[in-house]
Amino acid sequence: MTTRIIPGAVGSTSLRALVLSDESTPPALKLVDVRGAPCPPLTLKPHGSGDSRFDQHVLGAGVRLYVATASKLRPGADYQIGATHIRTLPARLPAAGLNLALASCYSNDFKRDADYLRVLQGAVGYAPLAAKLLVGDNVYLDVGPSVGSERSAFESTADLYLQHYWRSGYADVLSYLPTFTMWDDHEFWNNFPEHQIWLPRSMGRWHSIYRDAALAGIKAFQSVLNPAPVARQGLSYRFELPGLSVFALDLRAGRSMHDANPPVLCSEPELLAFERWAAALKGPGALIVGQPMWMGPGDWQDWNPPAFVAQYTRIWRALAAAPFDMVILTGDVHHSRLLEISVGPGRRVWELVSSPVCHIPTIEAIAARAFDHQGSGKIGFPLAISVPGVPLELLGFHMGTEVPNTLALLRLATSPEGLAVAGAFVDLVRKTPAQPAPPPNGCKVAAAATRSCQRDPMFVLRRRP
Structure with a gap:
């Protein structure tokens, strides 16, 4: 047994x-x-x-x-x-700090589980870790040999989750350390809930069947790990770390089609709960979302949060109006990066992206059903974003990497100025800080930026004026 x-x-x-x-x-x-x-x-x-x-x-x-x-x-x-x-x-932040792992985008096809586990166990320092934050694309339902199989949507979805949580070496990774989760489109299918002509599951009568199967998988294996939802409608939740209050806002499971009237990222009760949380912060805050907030709107192939203008604007306004600095913890984009953003004089929002912990196969490999070639990403983001009522300015790129097997290790510690966050983007295979990569051409590089993917501190979250 x-x-x-x-x-x-x-x-x-x-x-x-x-x-x-x-x-x-x-x-x-x-x-x-x-x-x-x-x-x-x-x-x-x-x-x-x-x-x-x-x-x-x-x-x-x-x-x-x-x-x-x-x-x-x-x-x-x-x-x-x-x-x-x-x-x-601990009840309070220890003098030595509190260590966390942040990861997204894990493809099990390349069997990186042993490397993953060694890093979590302390192969790169930052031990012991208190928890891991898995912030999206934790399984790929739409990529792999099971796609197009003759099994039912519910059977194939259940089987993939059982591979991850029960049968594979990756289950040992999941069994190590407490875990908080968030999910994104690949827990459903690429650009969910939109139709994708190359994905039969997203079309016609299959759309609702595969949607229901995917949501069942999330509820059975992922959201069950989290605290109780903040609203009856939705799976968003909040929790407290010593020195840092965290809100995990689900912008995918409740997302509408982009052509809906109005299009939404999440339910109204979830968004209201987030706005109330941000306004009432007694210390620094962190927002977990499945996709970066500093990005372009995308298009029919991959709609992003800025394409849902009304709710996207409300999220940024809440981030800007909070009494303390905020950090956005996210993934999805197949590169890692740290950006410093101004939302007004002396008011900062930091965006920390950690992606991918194990990159999916290349498009060519998927088409050939030969799942043995990892893809790779490239650092890219808009140099400016406009949100009504929020004086957004990208102050600078601090560090980033394009290594296709990367997670972030973070240390929270007290400082005279606020909450200091140190950390590194770690190459899962080499067990060292990842090879740094430059920002897009024309991007402002922060004065404090380094050519390394490790820094202490990376940034400090302060009380705002």
């Missing part, structure tokens, strides 16, 4: 985890304090996506899902569920 535990959202006094088991009855799990202190009970409840069309295939594969939760825990303490170690967050 096999049981796998995927740690999810962790706080200073609580934890949760997704439990997968091939036993016919609930596994006999208990929470153990590593130091032997008395331990609150562990609650274990059956879990599913809520869509029987999906859940039947998980059960048919001989796997049962559960959610494990515990509360009234000690801050900064070490616990175990079975053989899985989980440490609660």
Whole structure:
């Protein structure tokens, strides 16, 4: 009998985890304090996506899902569920800081799981890590041998998630460290929910079927790891790290078609919750989204947040009006970068993109169904963006890389000026800071920029004037 535990959202006094088991009855799990202190009970409840069309295939594969939760825990303490170690967050930011991993865009075709795990375990420093933030395209439902198979949408989607969370070496990566997740289009299909003529799943009657299957996969395996949603309509959520308040705004699962009237990125209750959170911050804030906010609107092949003008404007206005500086944590674009943006005198928004942790195959390889050639990205972004009512100015590019196997390691630490964020873009294969790449031609390079992809600090989040 096999049981796998995927740690999810962790706080200073609580934890949760997704439990997968091939036993016919609930596994006999208990929470153990590593130091032997008395331990609150562990609650274990059956879990599913809520869509029987999906859940039947998980059960048919001989796997049962559960959610494990515990509360009234000690801050900064070490616990175990079975053989899985989980440490609660400290109540305050330690003098040595708090370390995090930030990653997006993982293709399992190239089996980078051993490299990934070694980096998380401390091969490049920044150990121990408190959690990992997986901010989109964590699975590729529309890229790989299963595309176009004769299996149903629900069976093929469930099978891919089980490969990631149950059968492959990547499941060991997911089992290591607490995880917060966000998703983007490839959890559905490229440019979801738009029609893509080269993707039959996005057309005709298949559109709603594959949409429902993809959403079921997210609910069964990804969103279950996160804290409770901030609104009944949607999967956006918020959580607290020592020294940093975080809002994860889902701009994909609830996105409308671009030609809708009006087009939306998310539900109104989710956006209102984000605006209230930003306005009420008592310290620095971080916004997690699946796509960068500093980018062009795209087109019918790949619409981006700026193409949804009304809600995009509201997001930027909330970022600009917040009482503290903000950082946007995101991925998607197949290169990594750090930008410094002014939203008014003495008011900063930083955008940190980490992508891809393992690049998808090249377009040529996909067409030939030969999934053995990694693609590569190139740093690119607009030099100016206009948002009504927000004095946006790109102050400079600080660092970036085009390495196709990259994640960011971050350290949060207190400083006399605010919250200092140090870190590096790490080459997953070489286990070193990634080879730096230049910004687009004509882009202003920040005075503090370095030719390295590692810096301490990268930036400081301050109280605004």
